[in-house]
Amino acid sequence: MNIADLARPEIRALAPYASARALADSAGILLNANENPWPPEGDAGLGLNRYPEPQPTELKKRLAAYYGVSPENLLLTRGSDEGIDLLMRAFVRPHADRVITCPPCFGMYALSARIQGAELVEIPLRESGDGFELDRAGLSKAGPAKLVFLCSPNNPTGDGLAAETVLELARRRADEGLVVIDEAYIEFSDRQSLASRVAQQPNLVVLRTLSKAFGLAGCRLGALIAHPKVIDLLRRIIPPYPLPTPAVAAAEAALEPEAVAARREQIDLLMDDKRRLVQALETHPAVRRVWPGEANFVLVRTTDGPALVRDAAAAGIRLRDQSAQPGLADCVRITLGTPEENTAFIEFLQDWKA
Template sequence: MTNLATRLARPEVLALPPVDIVPVEEVFGADTIKLDANENPFAPLLEGSLSAGINRYPEPQPARLKRMMAALYGVSPEQLIITRGGDDGIDLLVRTFCRPGIDAISVCSPTFSVYEHAARLQGARVLDVPLSADFDLDVDAFLAAVREEASLKLAFLCSPNNPTGNPLPREDVLRIADALTDTIVLLDEAYLEFSELESLAAEAVKRDNLVILRTLSKAYGLAGARIGALVGNRELIALVTRVLPAYPLPTLSIAAAETSLAPARRPLHEERIRKLKADRDRMAGLLEASPIVRKVRNGGGNFLFLEVDEPDALARKLQALGIRVRFRANAAPGGLRLTIGTDRENKAALSAFGVAIPDEGRRRAELVRDTKETRIAVAVDLDSEGQRRIETGIPFYDHMLDQVAAHGGFSLTLMCEGDLEIDAHHSIEDCAIAFGGALSKALGDRRGIGRFGFSLPMDEAEAHVLIDLSGRPHSVFEGDFKASHIGAYPTEMTEHVFTSIATSLGAAIHVRVAGDNDHHKTEACFKAFGRALRQGVVRDASGVLPSTKGVL
């Protein structure tokens, strides 16, 4: 018996041969002599990373990225097809299954407009089963409506829904899939990371008629790279692959996606998602006080859905201020979707909506440092004693940096992939440089800070750490160690750590340590440095620059 995808596919698609372009890496890897694709053998006249491999066609479905995305979504590479963003995945499905003038899709308005747009471009009919007044899906009413359509090939569901943010419960999606055995159900999970929902990817790969749409545009900040995915059973994915162009994915987009999904980056993405969700909830509460906002809907996306008075006047005001939002009058009178932005952007939006907020000046920074020896991602928040997550590959060093953040009173995420097979030197040094750089970035212009620093005893050991967050790097270290290593951490690197931090932070750091136990001495240095930072970065309400020069 043929599978559902083959039964529903357009005859023209079934007549297409499977893709016959062999990925370069399958046989000889990077050493392959490529004389098959009429490429120019010379690199383009571009500088730096822009020139890498641009003269060659990329893999149609890049194997490494496919493995990374499959791991991200909990499926096997054969159950996933990489698309040019989510829009491309929608278009591929419609072109694969819908015959012009014969077949239909269903949508539940208000929802993502591309579903209907792609169908109309293909000449397919659109059956709209509107959501309830509260933008929820009435499953019984939906099934009653679509069962009347004999040629319904695709049913589009969006959860969290765009633009309203409403979640669609797992049991409702599966009930629809169970009921529509001759229709492919597409569940759009573009905003899943910002919700409390569980992905249905694991269900989709086991079923004939359920496909999941994912994207790197939202949670991973790659909207400009245009990388998305369809997840489903192997037969359906293989069939849809026939509709792809020969080389659909740009080389630079592939590189951007692979870099962004590297393990060292993932904790920072998770932290960004947490912040966006917290900012969304905060913005929702503040907008309730707006004199022009009638209703605020806070769902599961990285956005809010508002209903406002006098939307035309607001549109003119926002345009004059250079603030773009998405008005959705078709969803609700005065409806608009407001995306959550940076702190500065959110403050500007709140002001435009007539909401006055104090200037909190949150001191948060992220920094990425990539070399041939290490790949490092750091995030610090000097005004939060929240999460601390450090993974350098050197456990004792992780412990020391954790002590700095804990005693400094700030949150720290630091991830490093380094050449530890050589030794620990590069990882320790580069982590210190990146950490100091992130601290400097978070401090900004350094107005109102305490500037200066601390001493600390630890059992028989005694450490004195003096800092001056002056913007002028200088390092002094007095002390020695008898042991060559503490675990995998070379004790000789302790002085080098403080020198590296001083240079990238722009600070004078003086360390003096004495004692008998090298573990205690080293830990005392890092703890004292954390305490010195706590005193140095604390700020008062005056906002005065702590310098008679007028500049740091």
């Protein structure tokens, strides 16, 4: 099947908006975009009075090299959230198509499906001895869907998925829809990314972000990696200038070799200190279960999860209550901080009684 045939027919018929920067580069005298010719105070040479490239060439080149893919397989987005939204709008017909999620997972998959008017099918993860795992039988019986969302490492459980598990699911669903694997936390894991596999599996889509490991959450910069025909469809509906110039500059700086090496050292420090946090949690009398996972957070079940979140907040420490997620009653997600911040939480925990 031609992968483009899976998209909504009205999207296939669309021509992308032709912005001034898409029609001509920024060289020469610019009288084509109704911009102010003078930059604002404090511009610092960024050229903020000019519209940015729709898909910044240099950043796209650097990210493609980092992810090990061709630039034609890459779409730069405002965080992974925009990638999720674009996929919904391009492939899912309201009140006609289905979307599958596997909760507990990142809530934006289900929210975006509901906003689009999709039929949402939830196949919950199964709690096992070591963590949470896909219900493969449930997925096999779920029927066709335009989009299947997976997350590895999964938020909030921290579990990773084997590459062959994801690829097998994509192969089985090749004629009916896309399998989307969200790798927002992959840099914290020892697993290999599936980004390079999109060339062999046209209905596989990989979501990446600079928000987590690169420390650029405030820049809202993500990447969607897919077959060029999928990228072409999404470019028809993405806003003409999705990425602010300062965010692009920050991302390019973060991808310099020295900066990447420094981030790797920070991640190693973070994950080394994770063992100390896990030990403190496992020995606490009010903690019933600890799921260390493969990401920069730990999931725990306590005798009273909401109370832990409330009492920590009173001590100036913000945690995330996960009790509303399926199967996660009294569960709390704890993000790793600096060693000093982790120490502060451990000291709070030593005095905490549910």
